[in-house]
Amino acid sequence: MGHVDHGKTTLLDCIRKTSVVMREAGGITQSIGAYEIVYTPAGADKNVARKITFLDTPGHEAFAVMRSESVKVADVVILVVAADDGVKPQTLNTLEYLKREKTPFIVAINKIDKQNANVEKTKTDLANAGVYLEGFGGSVSWHQISAKTGDGVPELLDITLLTSDILGLSCDSQADAEGIVLTSKVDGKQGNIVGVVVKNGTLKEGTAISTNTAAGKIRRIIDSTGHQVKELIPSAPALILGFGAPPLVGEEFKTGKSSDSAVRSCLVKTETAAGNERDKKMPLIIKANEAGSLEALKNVITKLCEKFPLCVISKGIGDIYENEAKLALQTGGIILGFNVKIDKAALNVIRAHGITAISSDIIYELEKSIEEFFSGNIKHDFRKIKILATFGGPGGKEYIIGGKVIKGPVRNQEPFELWRNIKPIGKGKIINLQSGRKDVSEAGESMEVGLLVSSDMPMREDDELMFEDK
Numbered sequence: 524m525g526h527v528d529h530g531k532t533t534l535l536d537c538i539r540k541t542s543v544v545m546r547e548a549g550g551i552t553q554s555i556g557a558y559e560i561v562y563t564p565a566g567a568d569k570n571v572a573r574k575i576t577f578l579d580t581p582g583h584e585a586f587a588v589m590r591s592e593s594v595k596v597a598d599v600v601i602l603v604v605a606a607d608d609g610v611k612p613q614t615l616n617t618l619e620y621l622k623r624e625k626t627p628f629i630v631a632i633n634k635i636d637k638q639n640a641n642v643e644k645t646k647t648d649l650a651n652a653g654v655y656l657e658g659f660g661g662s663v664s665w666h667q668i669s670a671k672t673g674d675g676v677p678e679l680l681d682i683t684l685l686t687s688d689i690l691g692l693s694c695d696s697q698a699d700a701e702g703i704v705l706t707s708k709v710d711g712k713q714g715n716i717v718g719v720v721v722k723n724g725t726l727k728e729g730t731a732i733s734t735n736t737a738a739g740k741i742r743r744i745i746d747s748t749g750h751q752v753k754e755l756i757p758s759a760p761a762l763i764l765g766f767g768a769p770p771l772v773g774e775e776f777k778t779g780k781s782s783d784s785a786v787r788s789c790l791v792k793t794e795t796a797a798g799n800e801r802d803k804k805m806p807l808i809i810k811a812n813e814a815g816s817l818e819a820l821k822n823v824i825t826k827l828c829e830k831f832p833l834c835v836i837s838k839g840i841g842d843i844y845e846n847e848a849k850l851a852l853q854t855g856g857i858i859l860g861f862n863v864k865i866d867k868a869a870l871n872v873i874r875a876h877g878i879t880a881i882s883s884d885i886i887y888e889l890e891k892s893i894e895e896f897f898s899g900n901i902k903h904d905f906r907k908i909k910i911l912a913t914f915g916g917p918g919g920k921e922y923i924i925g926g927k928v929i930k931g932p933v934r935n936q937e938p939f940e941l942w943r944n945i946k947p948i949g950k951g952k953i954i955n956l957q958s959g960r961k962d963v964s965e966a967g968e969s970m971e972v973g974l975l976v977s978s979d980m981p982m983r984e985d986d987e988l989m990f991e992d993k
Contacts, residue, residue, distance in 0.1 A: 524600050524601070524602055524603065524617045525602055525603035525604060525605075525613065525614055525617060526604075526605070526608070526611035526612065526613040526614045527613060528605075528608075529603050529604060529605040529608065529611070529614075529633060529634075530603055530605060530633040530634060530670045530671075531579060531603045532579055533633075533670040533671060534601075534603060534631065534633065534668070534670035534676070535556075535558060535577055535579050536670070537670045537671075537673050537676055538560055538577070538676060538680070539558060539560060556578070556579040557576060557577070557578050557579075557705055557718060557720055557747065557760030558576070558577045558579065558747050558760065559574055559575070559576045559577075559746070559747040559748075559758075559759060559760055560574070560575050560577070561573070561574055562574075562575055562680050562684070564680075564681050564684055565677060565678075565681050573684060574758065574759075575680070575683065575684070576720060576747075576758050576759060576760055578596065578597060578705065578720070578760075595624055595626075595703065595773065596702075596703040596705070596720055596722070597626055598626075598627070598687060598690065598692055598758075599626075599627050599628065599629065599683060599686050599687055599690070600617075600621060600626055600627070600628035600629075601628070601629055601630075601631050601679070601683065602614070602617060602618070602621075602628050602629070602630045602631065602654075603631045603633050604630060604631070604632055604633065604645055604648075604649065605632075605633050605634045605645075606632050606633065606634050606635050606637065606640035606641060606642050606645050606667070607634050607637045607639045607640050607641070608634075609641075609644060609645050609648040610645070610648040610649060610651070610652050614652070615652060618652060618653070618654065627686060627690060628663070629663065629664040629665060629666075629679075629682055629683065629686055630649065630654065630656060630663060630664070630665035630666075631665070631666060631667075631668050631679055632645050632646075632665065632666070632667040632668065633668055633669065633670050634669065634670070634671070635667045635668065635669050635674065635675070636669040636671055636672050636674070642667055646659050664682050664685075664686060665682075666678050666679045666682055694722070694723045694724075694757035694758070695723055695724060695757075696724065696725050696756050696757060697724070697725070698723055698724035698725075699724050699730075699777065699778050699779030700721055700723070700724035700725055700726040700727070700730075700755075700776075700777070700778040700779070701721075701722055701723050701724055701775065701776065701777050701778070702719050702720050702721040702722040702723070702726070702775070702776055703719065703720055703722060703773065703774070703775060703776070704717060704718070704719055704734060704770050704771065704772055704773065704774045704775075704776060704814075705718040705719060705720055705760070705772065705815075706718035706772065706813050706814070706815055707769040707770050707771065707772055707813055707814035707815070707840070708769065708812050708813030708814070708840060708841075709769055709840050709841040711841075711842070713764055714764060714766075715737075715739075715764070715765075715766040715767070715768060715769045716762055716763075716764060717762065717763045717764075717766050717769065717770060718760065718761070718762055718763075719760070719761055719762075719763055719776060720758070720759070720760045720761075721755055721756065721757050721758065721759050721760075721761070722757060722758075723757055724757065724778070725754050725755065725756055725757075726741070726744060726754060726755045726759075726761060726763075726778065727741070727744075727753065727754045727778070728741050728742070728743065728744050728752075728753050728754065729741060730778045730779055731778060731779065732763065732765065732766070732776055732777070732778045733776065733777060734770040734771070734774040734775065734776045734777075735771075735774055735775075736768070736770055736771055736774065737766050737767060737768040737769065737770035737771075737774075738766070738767060739765040739766040739767045740765050741763055741764075741765045741778070742764045742765040743763070743764040743765070744761050744762075744763060745761060745762040745763075745764075746759065746760075746761055747759070747760050747761070769813075769814055769840050770814070771814055772813075772814040772815040772818060804832040804833055804834035805831070805832060805833050805834065805856065805857065805897075805946070806834055806836045806851075806854040806855065806856030806857075807824065807833055807834065807835045807836065807837075807856055807857060807858075807859055808836065808837045808838075808847050808850055808851055808856055808857070808858045808859070809821070809824065809835060809837070809838045809839075809858075809859045809860070809861075810838070810839055810840070810841060810842065810843050810847065810858070810859070810860045810861070810863050811840060811860070811861040811862060811863060812840070812841070812861070812862040812863050813840060813862075814840060816861050816862055817838060817839075817840060817861070819861065819886055820859065820861045820886075820889070821835070821838070823886065823889070823890045823893070824859070824893075827890075827893060827894060827897065830894075830897070831897045833897075836850070836854060836856060837850055841863065842860075842863045842864045842865070842866055843858055843860050843863055843864070843865045843866060843869050843880065843882070844866045844868070844869050845866060845868040845869045845872060847869060848868075848869040848870075848872035848873050848878060848880075849872060851873075851878045851879075851880075852872065852876050852878060855943055855946075855948065857878070857879040857880065857881065857896075857946075858873070858878065858879070858880040858881070858882075859880075859881050859882070859889070859893060860880065860881070860882035860883075861882070861883065861884070861886065861889055862883075862884040863882065865880065865882065879896070879946070881893055881896060905930070905989045905990060905991065906928075906930045906931055906932070906933055906989075906990040906991075907928075907929045907930055907942075907987050907988060907989050907990065908926040908927065908928050908929065908933055908939075908972065908974070908987065908988040908990075909926055909927050909929050909985070909986075909987050910924050910925070910926045910982060910983070910984055910985065910986045910987065910988070911924075911925050911926050911927055911971070911984065912924065912925040912926075912984060913925075913982055913983060913984065920951075920977050920978055920979060921954065921975060921976070921977050921978075922975075922976055922977075922978055922981075922982050923973070923974070923975055924973075924974050924976060924982060925971070925972070925973055925974075926971070926972055926974065926988070927969070927970070927971050927972070928966050928967060928968050928969060928970045928971075928972060929968070929987075930968055931965070931966060931967045931968040931970070932965045932966060932967045932968070933953075933956070933965060933966050933972075933988075933990055934953075934956075934964065934965040935953055935955065935956040935962075935963065935964050935965065936952065936953055936954075937952065937953050937990055938950065938951070938952045938990075939951055939952065939953065939976075939988040939989055939990050940988075940989040941978055941980050941982065941986060941987075941988060941989075942986065942987040942988075942989050943983075943985075943986050943987075947989070948980050949978055949979045949980030950978070950979055951976050951977050951978030951979065951980075951988070952976065952977050953974055953975075953976050954974075954975045954976055954977055955974065955975040956972060956973075956974055957972060957973040957974070958970055958971070958972050958973070960973070976988075
């Protein structure tokens with residue numbers, strides 16, 4: 524665990540002798556990957572090989588929930604801190620989780636191969652954060668490494684195994700399996716694919732499995748090497764097929780007879796905002812490829828809600844389909860997608876009706892795109908009238924409305940843009956402007972006014988008439 528770009532996945536890549544980093548979108552880990560290695564400790568007989576399961580966690584702040592769940596499932600955490608960067612926000616964030624869950628951890632000071640690496644300063648940064656290393660006034664085990672060159676990595680693995688031996692970790696391989704859900708996604712061909720790690724007992728094909736929100740019967744078990752197996756022992760990671768619905772990331776699962784009564788069909792819940800709330804905020808339809816990614820996207824939106832009036836009306840796992848596009852059309856909302864594709868039928872609706880859909884497979888790029896969109900569509904400097912009531916009109920495209928000048932002055936015969944949910948939906952012009960039942964040539968800020976307007980779109984309460992400054 525640790526801050527983004529401090530070398531967590533590169534360290535795992537070095538250990539596994541693979542190229543995980545090159546396959547990661549944007550070079551960062553977007554979901555929790557679970558990997559099992561076989562390692563022979565230094566000085567041990569070559570026949571004495573031991574297995575270690577690694578959970579690789581994302582460092583970006585949007586994935587705070589996933590890091591929290593990782594701390595709960597881990598027996599030991601390797602806190603990776605870059606020697607050229609020191610302690611950063613997500614390092615501190617991880618330390619908070621470790622302290623709360625009382626999870627044992629060791630420190631890997633990485634990137635010692637870089638010219639600007641400063642191990643002593645990194646030790647000081649850790650001490651200032653309350654982490655006192657062995658030989659530096661404390662008891663936290665540590666080792667300096669280069670995940671890029673491999674220097675120090677075998678010694679780090681030795682320390683990891685030694686720590687687990689000291690902790691006296693144990694399990695009962697004869698019991699029904701229990702563990703934690705690490706990932707959860709929907710595949711169009713295979714159904715729900717759930718990543719788990721077994722904490723106790725033996726996971727067996729054909730047994731009932733359940734969490735608090737989902738259940739099913741295990742149809743297939745795929746181990747960390749990608750092979751289908753009949754069973755897995757404790758600490759092993761696996762992908763499971765057979766859930767009737769995608770469970771939530773971080774949920775505990777159980778198998779065997781205790782799960783039989785829990786088998787049921789669960790649907791992804793759709794959140795519908797109240798009418799008043801929807802009128803005042805931009806409706807959002809959000810989709811992500813898996814449960815952990817959906818939580819990350821929700822975290823991004825929560826932060827943006829501090830700046831912009833947003834409201835999530837629907838969320839789900841899987842690609843963007845026609846029903847999401849139609850919901851956006853009905854509500855005037857926009858679609859946000861993280862690491863998903865847009866179905867052809869949905870794309871046709873989006874293009875035909877000018878629906879806004881923002882999608883990316885890199886979380887910080889998606890966050891930037893969303894913020895740029897809303898910043899560009901909220902015109903704080905525009906003069907505007909907020910519609911307080913509508914009273915019908917002569918007919919055609921003419922309407923009688925009552926409103927309040929939020930920023931003025933507003934002049935008779937002026938053209939305007941009609942805005943709803945912080946985006947333009949049409950255009951029009953003031954035909955007649957009144958205040959106090961008298962015709963006026965202009966109305967100033969805070970004045971209540973009556974208007975006869977022409978508009979190419981029907982109007983409703985809380986819409987806004989936006990006027991460009993001249």
